[in-house]
Amino acid sequence: MDRLREEAQVTAAPEQTAAGQARAPRVVVLDHGSGNVRSVVRALEAAGAEVELTADREQALSADGLVVPGVGAFAATMEQILAVGGDRLIERRLAGGRPVLGICVGLQVMFDAGTEHGERAEGLAQWPGEVTRLEADVVPHMGWNTIDVPEGSVLFEGVSEERFYFVHSYAARSWEMEPIGPMAPPLVTWAEHGGDRFVAAVENGALCATQFHPEKSGGAGSVVLANWLRTLPRYDREA
Template identity: 75%
Template sequence: MSTETTPEETTTPAAPRAPRVVVLDHGSGNVRSVVRALEAAGAEVSLTADAAQALEADGLVVPGVGAFAATMDQIRAVDGPRIIERRLAGGRPVLGICVGLQVMFDAGTEHGVRAEGLGEWPGEVTALQAAIVPHMGWNTVETADGSRLFAGVEDERFYFVHSYGARSWDLEAHPRLLPPQVSWAVHGGDRFVAAVENGPLTATQFHPEKSGAAGARLLRNWLDTLPAGAAAPGTASGPGAAPADGPGTEPPA
């Protein structure tokens, strides 16, 4: 009797592919650090404003620094509202960072000027009420119970640089949907939204790409939620991982 094996018997399952992520290139400053951090966390990353690529990617990242109104103008210029809305309608993950979190709300008011946001969440982004503004530097986060985004880094510090924030949360939970998980931070006694996990829409007020090992782990946690499955092995994910980038000097948001 022959003991030879067939090709089907010797084939091993293919390793999960790296999740494909698009960083929306709408003109936000210093997005290269976001790209590098996502690559270090195990993603295959494209920096582009191409709508087809942004719609087809496993994950879309919407960065933002500077003023709320200017960021909205930049996002509109690359058809960002339609791209973001179509992805969310199809349950496809989106991650907003810094002003990329702020624009998910109904509106933002800066220096007395109110600008319309994307309207994914009710509420308005307003000036922080603290003696020292901008809020710039490392801060802890009051993480939501059961947060998947903060798994393993619940007690770590993250890097913030902003003068405005969402200082209330007004979205009512839908009885048939999982309630949003909202994490908070405090600066100078003023409490504001630090992160939101709301179905396919996730966002952070802080910069994970500038938050060292904790930020690297948080990005890996987000990548692990994407349809492609777990990020590639051997990537930065634990407390000992090297920082993706040091604290930056972008203008406060």
Template identity: 80%
Template sequence: MSAETAARVVVLDHGSGNVRSVVRALEAAGAEVELTADRERALAADGLVVPGVGAFAATIEQIRAVGGERIIERRLAGALPVLGICVGLQILFDAGTEHGTRSAGLGQWPGEVTRIQASVVPHMGWNTVEAPPGTRLFAGIEAERFYFVHSYAARSWQMEQIGSLPAPLVTWAEHDGDRFVAAVENAALTATQFHPEKSGEAGATLLANWLRTLPRRGAADADRTLPATATDSAPAAAPSASTATLEEPTR
């Protein structure tokens, strides 16, 4: 991918511990990458990446602290691509329950994230996935292994096809007999439960596949007015010092 056609990607800086590795992986895949929580920069980018590690509730709090939920909503309202990684996938569902506490998610997809039912938790290490026919994200790497580190997952898929809109493509994985969502391709919204930035050549290919799906937006496109959301006027807060150094006891 030449510098002239490189996709411009913002990695949302909400205090997650794995952001630097995500930035490096995207740059290696050919993107021009900026790590920021700036609303206008995030809205103007060709693609937005939302990483996440740790607990569901803490990640939601971090994302909301920088106004990330409004950035995600506004990008999706304008059909502008968003990629969630690990807990960045989980928070897209209605809710997550851990240690008996249920926390609201962003509600982009119905369903709840719950603890994996397996004899060994967390699910840590390399695993294969079951990619669906027609996948663009896993093109050429359908049989490869990817790196997972998590104790919770979306263990069912509840979203039905709406009208003539294409049905989301759901990729599955299994750990100790428990099947869970490993990735989703849903129009502009894509997410993976595994870490592509830690998945070697397979992860690099997956990120390159995602970058190829991004529309290259010129200055006029990037500056155009996007559809407003109900919470669009609310100010974004800065991340707290306690969340800015969160390390990776990942979900």
């Protein structure tokens, strides 16, 4: 894992500014009340980013990247995101091609809806489909697991054979988005628990997300975050 952390630091090396000085990518972690976000902040900082935890509209819109964390229930996370106007921030960023990364329930809410304990809650509808309970003998799915990475993945460059840390009882268990015209189709990474296959990550233009926790996945998770940071366009602060 030390080797992977070293690779992450190299991968996310900040690009040079016009003045020749290195500038780290600026990332906002959306502060909508989700638990344990400090570990996400620390992991992004370790991967090479300048990070702010905030729900401030201007900061979230102008950042090079926006991270949407989430733990717990789908409906509760959606309420938290809506309460800080996160739905509008995410929509506006994606409309302008500005990168967003969802983590755990932050992936789940990108789908049309989620059903937990018989109650259906609307999601952000960036992707079609519904999040439902895993059909496995042991739920929640908690611990390290391998993933099935598609060819061409940027997020998993260098770590496609590694294990990642999952903690969840619900997941997107199918992918329903059809390719649109000449646009590159989304890259969907899968994992399996108890014989039930589910979406472990999605790379869809400016919108990426992981069901696992990269901040809890050791060196492999650090590489995933560094790979994402490397894709971020750099914007001026006044943008």
